[in-house]
Amino acid sequence: MVARTEEIRVERLRKVFPSHDYNKPAVVALDRVDATIKPGEFVSLIGPSGCGKTTWLRLIAGLEIPTEGAIYVGDRKITSPGRERGLVFQDPNLFPWLTVQENIAFGLKIKGKLTSEDQENIASLITLVGLTGFEKSYPYQLSGGMAHRAAIARALVNNPEVLLFDEPFGALDAFTRMKLQNDVLRIWRERKTTMILVTHDVEEAIFLGQRVFAMTPRPARVKKIIDINLDYPRKRDDQTFIALKEEVLGVLDFHNI
Numbered sequence: 001m002v003a004r005t006e007e008i009r010v011e012r013l014r015k016v017f018p019s020h021d022y023n024k025p026a027v028v029a030l031d032r033v034d035a036t037i038k039p040g041e042f043v044s045l046i047g048p049s050g051c052g053k054t055t056w057l058r059l060i061a062g063l064e065i066p067t068e069g070a071i072y073v074g075d076r077k078i079t080s081p082g083r084e085r086g087l088v089f090q091d092p093n094l095f096p097w098l099t100v101q102e103n104i105a106f107g108l109k110i111k112g113k114l115t116s117e118d119q120e121n122i123a124s125l126i127t128l129v130g131l132t133g134f135e136k137s138y139p140y141q142l143s144g145g146m147a148h149r150a151a152i153a154r155a156l157v158n159n160p161e162v163l164l165f166d167e168p169f170g171a172l173d174a175f176t177r178m179k180l181q182n183d184v185l186r187i188w189r190e191r192k193t194t195m196i197l198v199t200h201d202v203e204e205a206i207f208l209g210q211r212v213f214a215m216t217p218r219p220a221r222v223k224k225i226i227d228i229n230l231d232y233p234r235k236r237d238d239q240t241f242i243a244l245k246e247e248v249l250g251v252l253d254f255h256n257i
């Protein structure tokens with residue numbers, strides 16, 4: 001199923017977390033962030049630790065309210081979480097007492113029996129994420145990569161127009177991580193969902209994103225947007241890929257850390 005997608009506009013976004021301690025100042029996590037993300041685009045957000053990447057993603061998800069500014073999906077202002085925006089965290093957060101199938105169905109938030117259409121949707125998502133044969137498995141019976149696949153399927157169950165990834169593969173071994181990156185690309189191309197990925201990994205940002213948003217240290221602002229004009233599937237040892245990696249590292253000033 002192909003999702004209907006709209007442009008995401010981020011306008012003069014500012015997020016301040018007040019301090020609950022007299023001796024500590026408030027934390028300005030984001031300040032004057034402007035961005036436009038095209039319908040169906042894949043963008044990566046990268047920046048120093050603690051700069052405000054997760055906060056930005058949570059604002060798009062509607063889990064936080066901006067202090068100033070706003071985010072729009074099409075002409076709708078985001079004020080709360082919504083089914084059209086799915087979220088995948090670093091921790092798959094599966095319910096241990098539910099099977100893979102039931103964990104995915106949980107995302108539907110419906111009471112009572114699943115319709116045959118719901119069941120078909122869940123079955124096709126299980127195929128899409130490569131978990132055929134594990135429908136009735138419990139989370140303890142899955143590998144780390146399989147648990148992430150189930151989490152991606154759960155996030156896709158409402159056919160969201162935007163999928164938000166918060167360092168989804170940070171805790172996985174390099175091989176599983178690369179495999180899941182390929183799977184995410186395949187899903188993106190099949191579903192045409194807008195993808196926004198927060199990552200610490202420059203290579204991952206370039207391997208997946210059509211554009212990489214490099215952020216400043218806190219408060220996060222967009223320091224530079226790097227266009228990744230490489231065809232998919234991308235080769236990590238390609239000269240242009242390596243040059244782009246150098247460019248992103250340079251923008252982030254990683255060479256001077």
Ligand SMILES: Nc1ncnc2c1ncn2[C@@H]1O[C@H](COP(=O)(O)OP(=O)(O)OP(=O)(O)O)[C@@H](O)[C@H]1O
Pocket residue numbers: 017018027028029047048049050051052053054055056218
């Ligand atoms: N609910 C909150 N209350 C207070 N401060 C918060 C809250 N959430 C985030 N912060 C602060 O906002 C700043 C940005 O945090 P955020 O998690 O967005 O950064 P990040 O770039 O995702 O970090 P990392 O790369 O290390 O995951 C940090 O200083 C953090 O302590």
